[in-house]
Amino acid sequence: MAVPGAVTAAAAGLLLLLLLVPAAAARLCPLLWADFRAFATMVWSSARCRRRLNRRRPVTLLDVFQEHARRRPRRPLLRFQDEVHTYEDVDRRSNRAARALSRRLGLRPGQAVAVFLPNEPAYVWAWLALAKLGCPMACLNANVRGRALRHALAAAGATLVLASPELQDAVEEVLPALHRDGTRVFYLSARSPTPGVEALLPAIEAASDEPLPAHHRAGVTAKSKAVYIYTSGTTGLPKAAVVTETKLMMVANLGRLCGLRPDDVLYTTLPLYHAAGLLIGVGGCFEVGATCVLRAKFSASQFWDDCRQYNVSVIQYVGELLRYLCNTPRRNNDREHGVRLALGNGLRAEVWKEFLQRFGPVSIWEFYGATEGNAGFINYTGKIGAVGRANMFLKTFAPFELIKYNVEKDEPVRDERGLCIRVGPGLRPLLTGLQPSFPRPPEGETGLLVIKITKNTPFDGYAGDSQKTEKKVLRDVLVKGDAFFNSGDLLMIDHERFVYFQDRVGDTFRWKGENVATTEVEATLATVNFIQEVNVYGVSVPGCEGRCGMAAIRLRPGATFEGERLYAFTRETLPSYAAPRFVRVQDALEVTGTFKQCKGNLVRDGFDPGATRDPLFFRDDTKKSYVPLSPDTFAAIQDMRLSL
Numbered sequence: 040m041a042v043p044g045a046v047t048a049a050a051a052g053l054l055l056l057l058l059l060v061p062a063a064a065a066r067l068c069p070l071l072w073a074d075f076r077a078f079a080t081m082v083w084s085s086a087r088c089r090r091r092l093n094r095r096r097p098v099t100l101l102d103v104f105q106e107h108a109r110r111r112p113r114r115p116l117l118r119f120q121d122e123v124h125t126y127e128d129v130d131r132r133s134n135r136a137a138r139a140l141s142r143r144l145g146l147r148p149g150q151a152v153a154v155f156l157p158n159e160p161a162y163v164w165a166w167l168a169l170a171k172l173g174c175p176m177a178c179l180n181a182n183v184r185g186r187a188l189r190h191a192l193a194a195a196g197a198t199l200v201l202a203s204p205e206l207q208d209a210v211e212e213v214l215p216a217l218h219r220d221g222t223r224v225f226y227l228s229a230r231s232p233t234p235g236v237e238a239l240l241p242a243i244e245a246a247s248d249e250p251l252p253a254h255h256r257a258g259v260t261a262k263s264k265a266v267y268i269y270t271s272g273t274t275g276l277p278k279a280a281v282v283t284e285t286k287l288m289m290v291a292n293l294g295r296l297c298g299l300r301p302d303d304v305l306y307t308t309l310p311l312y313h314a315a316g317l318l319i320g321v322g323g324c325f326e327v328g329a330t331c332v333l334r335a336k337f338s339a340s341q342f343w344d345d346c347r348q349y350n351v352s353v354i355q356y357v358g359e360l361l362r363y364l365c366n367t368p369r370r371n372n373d374r375e376h377g378v379r380l381a382l383g384n385g386l387r388a389e390v391w392k393e394f395l396q397r398f399g400p401v402s403i404w405e406f407y408g409a410t411e412g413n414a415g416f417i418n419y420t421g422k423i424g425a426v427g428r429a430n431m432f433l434k435t436f437a438p439f440e441l442i443k444y445n446v447e448k449d450e451p452v453r454d455e456r457g458l459c460i461r462v463g464p465g466l467r468p469l470l471t472g473l474q475p476s477f478p479r480p481p482e483g484e485t486g487l488l489v490i491k492i493t494k495n496t497p498f499d500g501y502a503g504d505s506q507k508t509e510k511k512v513l514r515d516v517l518v519k520g521d522a523f524f525n526s527g528d529l530l531m532i533d534h535e536r537f538v539y540f541q542d543r544v545g546d547t548f549r550w551k552g553e554n555v556a557t558t559e560v561e562a563t564l565a566t567v568n569f570i571q572e573v574n575v576y577g578v579s580v581p582g583c584e585g586r587c588g589m590a591a592i593r594l595r596p597g598a599t600f601e602g603e604r605l606y607a608f609t610r611e612t613l614p615s616y617a618a619p620r621f622v623r624v625q626d627a628l629e630v631t632g633t634f635k636q637c638k639g640n641l642v643r644d645g646f647d648p649g650a651t652r653d654p655l656f657f658r659d660d661t662k663k664s665y666v667p668l669s670p671d672t673f674a675a676i677q678d679m680r681l682s683l
Contacts, residue, residue, distance in 0.1 A: 070420065070428070070535070077419040078432035084296055088288045092261035099259065099284050100291050100325055101170040105130060107328040116324065117160050118304075118332045118349055126328075129164050131248035136168035138246040139239060141255070144199060144223070148173030148258055151267065151502075153197040154312075155179040155188075157205055158335045161227045162311045163321055165201055170265070173256045177267040177279060178312040182632055184209050187276055189216060194279040194503040195267045200224045201239070204232050261285045267502055268314045268410045278507055280411035281499040287318060294323025296417060297382050297404040299353060301328040306351040306378075308337035308360070310632045314410045319382065320355050329353075337634075339363040343398075346376045354401075356383035358634030359572070362390040365397060366571055366595075374399040384408070385540075385634075387562055388424030407540060411511070413496040413524045414439065416538050425537040426530075437496050440516065440523070441486030441530055446547050446554045447585070451487060451513065459516045462486035485531045485541045485556070489513050489523035498524045529556070546638070548577030549585040551616040560619065563612050564590060567605060569598035572628050575619060576638040578645040582679040590619040591641050593628055600624055602656060602665035609658075620683055621646040622656040622665055648673055 091098035104126070107114070112127035124132075140146050152174050156162045169176045177195035179188065188209065192200065200217070202210050204226050211233055217224060224236050231238040265287045269277040282290070299305065305324055309316035311333075324331040332349045342364055346354065360383070374397075381403045386394075391403060407426035408415025414437040416427025429439075442459040443452035451459045462484035492498045492512065500508030513525040529541040541547075542556040549555070557575040564573045572593040577586025594600060600622075609618040623646075629637040644650040646657075648670055655668040675681035 070430075073420050074428065074430035074432060077417070077428075078430065080296060081433070084292045085289070088285070088292060089261075092285055092288060097259060097261055097284065099170075099256075099265075100288050100322060101167065101256075104167065104325040107325070111328060114328065115330045117163060118330065119160050119334075122160065124160055129160075129167065132243075133164040133167035133171060134248045134250060135246040136164055136243045137171040137251050137255075139242040140168060141172055141251075142246075143239070143242050144225070146172050146174055146199070148255055149175070149263075150199070151175050151177050151195045151197040151264075153177040153179050153192055153195065153200045155181065155200055155202040155206055155210070156227065156311075157181050157203055158308075158311050158316070158333055159203070160333070161203070162317075163333075165227060166266075166317070166321075171251050171255060173259055173263075175264040175266060178269065178317065180269055180277065180312050180632060181206060181310065183269075183277065185212060188213055189220070190276045191269055191279065192217070192222060193220075194269075194277075194501070196503060198222045201227050202236075204228050204230075207232055210236065259284065264502070266318070268318070269312070270410065278411075278504060279502040281502050282314070282318070282410070283499055286499065287322065288326075290314065290318040291322035291326040293319050293406065293417075294329075294353075294382060295327055297406070297419075298380055298402070299323050299327050299329060299382075303327070303329045303352045303380075304332060304350055305329055305353040305355065306332040306334070306346055306349065307355040308334040308342070309355055309357055313633050315355060315357050315383070315633065337363075339367050343370075343373070343376055346378055350377055352377055353380045353382065354378055356381055356386065358385040359390075359630070359636075360634055361386055361394045362572075363634075365390060365393045369397070373397055380404065382406070384426070387558075387565070389562060389565060391423045407528075407530075407538070409526060409528075411499070411501065412490065412526060413492060413498045414490045420537075422537050424539060426540050427538045429532050429536045429538050438491040438493070440489050440491075441484070441532065442489055442516065443484070444487040444529065444544065446544070447549045449544065451516075457515060458518070459489075459513075461517075483532050483534070485529050487544065488526040488528050488530045489516060490526065491516075492522045492524055496524075546576070548588075550577065550587055551585070553614070553616040555588055555617045560588065560590070560613065560617055564592070564609075564619075567608055569595055569601055569604075571595040571598075574628050574636045574638065574641065576642050578621065578642060580683055581677055583683060587621070587683060588617065588619040589621040589623065589641070589646060591623045591625050591628060593625055600654070600656070600665075603663065606658065606664045610663075618658065620658045621668065622658075623651070624654045624656070646673065646676075 108126040108130040112125060114126050115123050116126045116129050117124040152169050154165055154176055166176050177197045179191055183191060198221055202224055210224060225239045226236055227240060228238050229240045261284050263284050264281055265284045266282040267279040268282055269279055305320060307316050307320035309320060311317045321331050332351055337360060378401055381401050384406050386405050405418040405426055406415060418425050418427050441462045443462055445452050454460055490496060511525050513523045516523045527544050529544060529547060531539045531541050542558045546557045547554055560575045561573050564570055570592050574591045576589055578589045580587045629640060631637060646655060646668060648655055648668060656665040657668040657672055659666045
């Protein structure tokens with residue numbers, strides 16, 4: 040979490056005591072020393088970032104990169120396929136690009152430029168070139184098309200696009216509309232396959248690689264917009280989250296906080312249009328002077344071969360990536376690699392255990408945070424399944440709360456004064472009626488995570504959309520007039536103060552008067568040996584309040600769907616209200632570029648056999664099995680002749 044550079048006298052005294060008597064502190068509370076070390080590291084990192092940016096001429100992440108380029112010019116920065124690009128190479132290349140962009144396109148400091156590129160070295164030197172001109176970069180999702188693409192450009196106010204010919208079809212689909220909007224498009228290539236789109240690479244190659252004059256960045260401050268990162272758009276059109284120079288520096292330091300070192304080789308297959316790949320992966324290498332091995336797309340079958348080929352020591356993961364690795368056929372050399380550290384988020388506990396058991400003692404640093412969020416958590420203890428710890432130090436300086444949330448009304452629960460109600464650790468039920476689907480250690484209530492908006496934890500919002508920015512601000516939380524960032528996530532703190540992600544507020548649904556957390560049901564179903572992937576969601580049923588549980592699954596290779604076995608399993612492991620009433624078997628589950636499961640199309644199709652060719656099954660209590668869902672059964676449910 041972000042913290043201020045100074046601490047209160049009471050906290051300082053406690054820190055001094057811990058420094059003087061660490062052995063005693065460790066005996067009194069085994070985790071207290073880990074808490075202190077993590078906090079001290081974070082304080083140092085935060086203070087260092089702020090000192091840099093508060094100088095008369097702010098030292099930004101670009102300046103940090105350039106310092107590495109001066110000190111270690113021959114150090115490899117990027118490895119891509121058979122290519123090796125040193126810090127000096129990338130610095131000079133970005134100088135050429137910046138000069139060409141300035142002269143040919145007339146870029147002005149502060150003018151947003153969109154990049155529409157796949158994972159390739161050009162993404163990195165284009166980013167640096169724009170930074171050298173004082174221009175924020177809008178990172179377009181390479182999968183976005185049509186209306187969503189035009190909306191993304193408008194949100195960031197970008198009237199210039201740097202694209203790849205690989206995305207020719209997407210460019211040409213909207214090109215007439217972009218021209219009408221006054222938006223210019225250029226390819227970062229030697230030739231252009233599209234009439235009306237110029238190829239910029241010849242101009243870049245011809246430009247000087249000398250450093251640019253400082254006046255281009257004369258107006259850059261700690262609060263200047265550096266990058267726009269778009270939300271996934273799974274619940275609507277993508278929003279452009281603002282990343283300031285301060286936030287960019289803080290996020291790039293996450294790798295250092297997790298143990299990234301200058302001699303490390305970091306491997307990322309994550310898309311650079313998202314914060315994890317660009318800001319934490321590449322930006323983290325900028326910060327410490329490490330090497331980044333970049334891959335165009337994730338390949339489970341090639342992952343460990345790449346790690347061995349490039350001598351990778353650190354890997355990035357997100358979402359289901361590590362589970363995909365666990366699902367690959369076992370090899371004799373599964374543990375023959377040099378990976379010591381894995382950074383990422385969204386790792387389920389059962390996959391965490393399986394990954395360590397199969398691939399060896401890799402230090403996994405799970406973290407929690409949102410691109411637009413104002414703080415987050417880091418699991419610095421390695422507690423399996425947790426996203427961090429709510430220790431006594433961090434909350435003092437980055438105030439957050441878990442508050443009661445009414446899933447049915449989709450709003451926080453408030454008391455008679457109109458204020459929100461805290462939840463906390465202990466042996467209380469989850470949410471209002473949301474019970475755990477399987478046994479767990481003593482735990483507290485699940486609540487909505489909100490993080491106080493302060494000078495040290497600002498919320499910078501979304502570009503071009505003040506309404507959506509305001510919607511993420513929750514007011515009058517603890518006292519009248521306060522303001523908190525609404526994460527939209529439900530979390531839980533157990534009796535040891537470990538923090539666990541539970542669900543998104545939109546993914547938890549209500550059925551039979553109970554709240555069902557999709558992630559809990561997914562985690563349970565994922566242990567069934569014929570299920571490879573599972574995505575749980577709620578669907579509307581005529582005559583019923585709330586939404587009924589449904590699961591889309593992908594079978595393991597060579598496996599068949601076993602209805603009786605699944606019925607028996609869910610009866611033993613899930614409450615009746617949480618067991619999915621419908622199952623949809625798919626060849627592949629839809630995911631975003633960062634492996635987040637998509638539920639929108641599944642919810643829209645519902646359990647209608649006429650809406651899909653995928654096999655559908657119905658939980659039949661009389662037959663004690665999941666049976667094929669026939670048109671007659673569907674009609675009976677629709678006509679409310681068959682009660683659920």
